[in-house]
Structure formats: structure tokens, C-alpha cells
Amino acid sequence: MKLNQQTLEGNWNExxxxxHERxxxxxxxxxxxxxxxxxxLVGMIQxxxxxxxxxxxxxxxEVTSNGATGVSKVAEAVRSYAGSAAESFGDARGRAGDAMRGGYSQTERMVQQRPIESLAVGFGAGLITGVVLGLVMRSR
Known part of the structure; x- marks a missing residue:
């Protein structure tokens, strides 16, 4: 690898x-x-x-190509981690979607099997929500 000013500046501390070691x-x-x-730099070292x-x-x-190799290794590790994180996120999203569909199906069966109780629960939940919202609006 041919050393240039940008590489020199970018990896100066290393x-x-x-x-100093050499x-x-x-x-x-x-x-x-x-x-x-x-x-x-070359003239001064000479x-x-x-x-x-x-x-x-x-x-x-050699020094700068080793530094570039280290940077590329870090970049590859970051890309790998991002890929596995995206895959994990996709898996979690799929599981959450499955759970939601399962809950919806279970609720639908419950409403079909016990319509009166379901109506009473829905009415009670609506009534409680209305009272809470009314109290919040009144306090403002």
C-alpha cells in the first residue's frame, strides 16, 4: 500500500x-x-x-496497511452485528405478530361463545375509560 497524506493523518497516533517502537x-x-x-517524514527518518x-x-x-486491516475488521464486525440485530428484530416482530393474531382469535372465540358477558365487559371498560377521561379533562 502506498502511503499518502490522508492515510498518514488518519492513522497518525498508531x-x-x-x-517509536522501530x-x-x-x-x-x-x-x-x-x-x-x-x-x-520519510526524509526525517532517513x-x-x-x-x-x-x-x-x-x-x-506495512504499518498503514495493518491499520487499514484493523479498521476493516472493525467495520466487518459492526456489519455482522447489525445484520444479526436486524435478524433478531425480524424474529421478534414475527413472534409479536403471531401472539397478537393468537390473542385476536382467542378474543373472537370468547365473544362468539359468551356474547352477553363480552358485551358487559366492553360496556364496563368503556364506562371506566369515560369516567377517567372526564376526570382528567375536568382537572385541566
Whole structure:
């Protein structure tokens, strides 16, 4: 992977840590001066360490491709989790729909088997709801 300024800026903290691990003679000031420019960073590392330019560029490419791989792994994990969450939500929605249909069928059978009791329960529930709403409206 060819290192560019955007990759350098996006993964700067990780890259800086890896550079300190590899070349301990690099100071934070050195790295801060070269932060925005790939060419300055490579040149500064060459000057401080005596390492060949192609070796420095190769190492930076490895560091940034490993960082990109880590980001892609995290992104894949997030996509996988979102997919399983959507699947779980779909399952729960299906179960809730089944339960609602079952409750509706059970209520329908109850009304057919006991129409008078069902009418009395419906009337009582309506009456209680009306009284509660009347009290709420009066208190305003």
C-alpha cells in the first residue's frame, strides 16, 4: 500500500507509536515536525536513522496497511452485528405478530361463545375509560 497524506493523518497516533517502537531515536518533536507530509517524514527518518528510503517507505506501507486491516475488521464486525440485530428484530416482530393474531382469535372465540358477558365487559371498560377521561379533562 502506498502511503499518502490522508492515510498518514488518519492513522497518525498508531503510526507514531509504531515509529517509536522501530526507531527509538525519533523524538516526539521530530515526528510532530513531519506530521503533515509523507516526504518530510520519510526524509526525517532517513536522516535520523540512516535507513534507506525504500525500507522506510516499505515499513510505513506495512504499518498503514495493518491499520487499514484493523479498521476493516472493525467495520466487518459492526456489519455482522447489525445484520444479526436486524435478524433478531425480524424474529421478534414475527413472534409479536403471531401472539397478537393468537390473542385476536382467542378474543373472537370468547365473544362468539359468551356474547352477553363480552358485551358487559366492553360496556364496563368503556364506562371506566369515560369516567377517567372526564376526570382528567375536568382537572385541566
Amino acid at each position: 503510526i507514531k507509536g509504531k515509529l 526507531w527509538g531515536e525519533l523524538t516526539n518533536d521530530d515526528l510532530q515536525k513531519a506530521r503533515g507530509s509523507v516526504d518530510q 536522516k535520523k536513522t540512516g535507513e534507506a528510503r525504500d525500507k522506510v517507505e516499505q515499513y510505513l506501507g
